[in-house]
Amino acid sequence: MELLTALLAGGHALIEGVPGTGKTRLARTLTQLMGGTYQRIQFTPDLMPSDILGNAYYDMARGTFEVREGPVFANVVLADEINRTPPKTQAALLEAMEERQVSIYGESRPLPHPFFVIATQNPIEYEGTYPLPEAQLDRFLMQIRVDYPDESAEVEMLQHHRGGMGQEDLPRLAPVLSPRELYQMMRDVQNVAASLPVHEYIVQLARRSRNAEGISLGASPRAATALLDAAKAVAYIEERDFVIPDDVHAVIHPVWRHRLLLMPNAELEGVEADAVISRILEQVEVPR
Template sequence: MEENEAQNEGLEFNSRIDLSQLQSAVSQIQTELGKVIIGQERMIELLIISILANGHSLIEGVPGVAKTVTAKLLARTMNVDFSRIQFTPDLMPSDILGTSVFNVKTSEFEFKKGPLFSNIILIDEINRAPAKTQAALFEAMAERQITMDGTEYTMEPPFLVFATQNPVEQEGTYRLPEAQLDRFLFKIDVNYPSLEEEVQILESKHNNKHVVEEELVNPVLSAVEIEEYQKIIKEITVEKNLITYIASIVNNTRNNANLYLGASPRASIALMDASKALAAINGRDFITPDDIKKVAPPILSHRIILTPEREMEGLTASQVVQQIVESIEIPR
């Protein structure tokens, strides 16, 4: 009886917002990426969620697991401006933000915009740039604007940063500041492909000898459509008890014996927004506890810091997040 009532309730919810076009667009993106990328479904799903939730993503994994390629091809599925910035130890803030140049004709300084002024930004090896260059991203990522010489320059929507980093190599790298990590909606951990997937990768490379893989991927979304879908995501229903559930998860990180630093209110907002996007992808205009539980690890794991004792014991941030999620009673 209760199951039928739940189904009827779901049907009632689904009739409120038409999500068919959004689902179709997501399916088309997955199809386009599938022409080149084999496996990595979890990474692709989280990146699509970050676009719909208007959030930035940090992609972490060892070299060669298609982090940069996936982000680059995902940007290609959208008919928007794209910039790729290779971070290096000698990169200066002006190299990404832009600089004022003196115009001899007008006898005035003119601001020449840097590569950060684009829609989709791919920052490769973000942890190779020093602190002053990392800090130059703070305002742009949080407020979608840049202040130079007292003048504010607004980033054209959509403005999304996809950044990659290698967790293994330490020489010539700089640890990202907590303030910057907090501005990333997701930290996506990318693992090695399975044996079957690696065989498919080799076969694909062998069969497509003279094919430029990038040209296989076609744009399916415009900037206007992205903005429209992001607005739809905001209309997804969130029940009061689920808002309390999200707040309880994040609050627990601040009172957890295993943690030195807990998550900020920005993490609570990220949990809610990402859950809305996941629900919409699945054709629902309401979120469920399962949506929250699914997006919690990639949202919280990079926002918390373990105590030295727990870190020495080999405990990971993802394990602590999983423990927290499982310890809090699911609302009924």
């Protein structure tokens, strides 16, 4: 649900979770269903920006320089373990996410529509990693946490796996829509209405976060805009053409948890951004 919301809202998603919880398969399955192109980039310490964006090479037969497009030219790009590559390479991908185009040797090339980046990182292992700074985390619309499934879900997963739903069976999934249809849905999400009280409610939440206990950096105006976009996507999924406060509540945690900067003493005490967000929701009156 959260991943689909980020996609329809026109944003990108950062998924945090331990290895083996299905993050890569989730991205591949989504691509299969939308009928788009898919590329997976394994981020490593020696990965260069040109390995993502592409480069130019000299064609001796033609006597000209030709551009070889990188894996970023796909509808869905899985940036696996994005925190394992140096900041220069991270910035190359994040710039493409923001600008929706790539410059290769002075030539600008637009990225395909739709263009959706799913980045993953392991929240447990820190050795040999390059954590994303706050300004780059802000490029992701949502930070989605994937935890271990409950016991019944894990048993069901094993039953499906035994019944022929392994990794090699993904090509059997038939697309349910085309990239063109998905892009039109994304445009329809932008037309979902939000009343003035909803706008005021989001602004009040953002302003309250800037003075919240344990927070050194609250939600920015961009964070408020991101929350509105995600809420519109939720309303669209619920088959409504207008936003209600419940839509805001449904996405505020994944949209804001990576945008609120905790004070060092709050982190030492084990305070999490999700708890602060929940407290802010209790303090701001919900519009009727």
